[in-house]
Amino acid sequence: MNKLNTWDQWPDEKGRFGEFGGRYVAETLMPLVLELEDEYRAAKKDPAFAAEMDDLWKHYVGRPSPLYHAERMSAHFGGPKIYFKRDELNHTGAHKINNCLGQVLLAMRMGKKRIIAETGAGQHGVATATVCARFGLKCVVFMGATDVERQKPNVFRMRMLGAEIVPVSSGTGTLKDAMNEALRDWVTNVHDTFYVIGTAAGPHPYPELVRDFQSVIGQEAKRQIMEREGRLPDAVMACIGGGSNAIGLFHPFIEDEGVRLVGVEASGHGIETGEHAAALNGGVPGILHGNRTYLLQTDDGQIIDAHSISAGLDYPGIGPEHAFLRDTGRAEYLTCTDKEALEGFQLCTRLEGIIPALEPAHAIARLGDVCESMDKEDILIMNLCGRGDKDIFSVAEHLGMEI
Amino acid sequence: MPTQRITDRFDKVRAENRAALVTYIMAGDPDLETSYQALCALRDNGADIIELGAPFTDPMADGPAIQRAGQRSLKAGTKLKDVLALAERFREDDKETPLILMGYANPVHLMGYDAFADAASQAGIDGTILVDLPPEEDHELRQAYEKYGISVIRLATPTTTDKRIAKVAEGASGFLYYVAVAGVTGAGSADPEDIREGVERARKVSGLPVCVGFGVRTGEQAAAMARISDGVVVGSAFVDHVRLALEADDTGSIAGRMGKLAEELSDALKGVA
Known part of the structure; x- marks a missing residue:
C-alpha cells in the first residue's frame, strides 16, 4: 500500500522540520556539516553499520x-x-549512550580521531567518555565551571575514563556556555575532530541522527x-x-x-x-x-x-x-x-x-x-x-x- | 544606495593602489558615547570600512577578546536598536565610510528581517555579516535587503572547497570576507602563502573584492595580508584597547588608542599593492 507518509518526510532536504531546524553555523563548519550528512546517509544504507550498532547495543549497553x-x-x-x-x-x-555509540561509530567512519562533547549534568559526557575509552579515541568534554563544581562524581568518572575535562567559565558557566565552547573548539580543530552532540538539537543532520x-x-x-x-x-x-x-x-x-x-x-x-x-x-x-x-x-x-x-x-x-x-x-x-x-x-x-x-x-x-x-x-x-x-x-x- | 558606498570605497582604494583597512569595534563597549568617539577616530586615522559589532550573549565564533567586549556591551545595556542609533549618529556627518554591522542572527531574526532591513537602511548601514547565517539560510534576509540595497557580506574560509565557493559567491555583494584561519576571532595568525590560492579563487569566482581577517593584529601582518588581498580586517587588536583602557581606569583614552592603532595599520598598508 502506498500510504503517503506525512510525518516521516521530516526533516526535508534543507534539514527542516516545518519552520524549525536548519543549518545555522559559521561557514568554517558548513563543509563538515554537509559531509556528516553524506556520511550518515551512507552509514544508514550499510548493513555492517547497523550490525555493529546492534551488537554493541545488545552486549555493551x-x-x-x-x-x-x-x-x-x-x-x-x-x-x-x-x-x-x-x-x-x-x-x-541513562539513554545517552544510545546516541553516543552511533555518533562515535560515524566519527570513526569519517576518520576522525578526536571526539569532543558538551555536558551539563555529566551524563552525556560520561557516556561519550565511556564510548571513547571503548574505542581508544581521544575525548575532550566541555563543561560549565559551575556544573564542574556541582557534579563532582561525574567529573571524576570522566577523568577515570581518560577524558580531558575543560571547565568553561565564559558566560554563566553552564550547559549553553559549554556548547558555545565546544563549537569554538570544533571550528578550530575542524580537520581531525568530531563533535558528539548530546541532544536532538544543533545543525542538521544532528537532530535527525540523534x-x-x-x-x-x-x-x-x-x-x-x-x-x-x-x-x-x-x-x-x-x-x-x-x-x-x-x-x-x-x-x-x-x-x-x-x-x-x-x-x-x-x-x-x-x-x-x-x-x-x-x-x-x-x-x-x-x-x-x-x-x-x-x-x-x-x-x-x-x-x-x-x-x-x-x-x-x-x-x-x-x-x-x-x-x-x-x-x-x-x-x-x-x-x-x-x-x-x-x-x-x-x-x-x-x-x-x-x-x-x-x-x-x-x-x-x-x-x-x-x-x-x-x-x-x-x-x-x-x-x-x-x-x-x-x-x-x-x-x-x-x-x-x-x- | 548604501551598497554604492562600498563599491565607491573600493574604487578609491584601488585608485590609490593599496588594500583597504577594515576595522572592527564592538558597539557599546564600554558605552555608546565612547563607541561614537572611536568610530570618528578610526575614520580620521585611515579606516576605510568600519565593522560595527552588535553584542550577543552566545558568540560561538568569537575568541575571548570579542566575547568579553560583547559582555561589557550587554552589561551596559546595549540593544540592537542602540547599535543602529550609533550608526545613524555617525552617518549624520559621514556619508562615505561604509558601515558593516557584524553579529549573530538571533537578534536580527527576532526583530524581523523586513523591519531590520528598513531600520538598518535608515541608519546608514551598508551591509551585514551574520556569522551563523550561511548561504543556505540567508535567503529571506537577502530578499528583505534587496529593496534597500544592503549587502549580505559572506564569509569564505580555508575549509570552503572549490565546489562550495560558487555557493558562497552566489548572492553575495559588497565584498567577501576571507577568514584566514579555521578558528575563532583573535586566534593565531595565518601564513599569507597558505591562503593565497583560496583568496584568489574567491575573488575570481565572486568578482568581488576579498578582505582577509582573523589573526591580523600588527602593521607587519596587515601589510603581508594586503599583498594577497583587497583589504585587511583587524578586530580583536582594537577591542583589546578597551580592555587595556579599563584596566588602566582610563576609558577617556579609548578613542585615542584606537586612532593610533588605525594610523599605524593604515601607514603599513600604504604602497602595498
Missing part, C-alpha cells in the same frame, strides 16, 4: 531495556496501566507492548530538556494517530518567575546553536539562562522536531516545577523501588494529570530515561537531609 508494568504506580493513580521503559538500566545509567539513534527506545517499546498487551499504547510520555529521550520514544509512534505524545518540560521555580527551562511553554522561536527553534530570550534577542533543579534539563532551547510537533499539535507539552519533580522522585522511589533521575522525575510528577483523562483499560508508557544515583546529593540537600 544491555539492550533491549525492559518494559516494566509499574503496578503500584498504576494503582496509586487509579487510572490506566502504567509501563516504564527502563532506559535507566543501560550501561552508564533522533534515529534514540528511536531504538520507541521501537523496542512498541514491540514489547504488542507482545505484552497485543495493542498499541494510548499515550507515551517523557521529560524534555533538548528532547532526545522523548523524540526517541515518540518517533516510532508518530504515525499512530491514536497514540498521545506527551512531553514534560522543566518549569523550575515556575514559568511566571522567569526562572525555568521550558522553551516550548515560555519561549519564542529564534536561532541558536545551529538551529531555529523555541528559545528563552529577551525582547532584544539575547538568550536567557535557563533554570532547573535538573542539570540535564537546564537548557534555554529545545530540539527543532519538538518545536514542530508542538506547532502542528501532534504532541502536547506540559510543565513541571522543581518542587513537583522532587515529589515525583520520592513517589517513584517509594512505590516502585526505583530511584529515578531528576529528569524523568518531571514526567513522573505529571503522570497524575495525564492519567486523570484516561480510562482504567488504557495503557501509558513513560520513559524512565535515567537513574537517580547522580542526583542523591542534590536531592538530599533540597530535602534538608544529610548523607
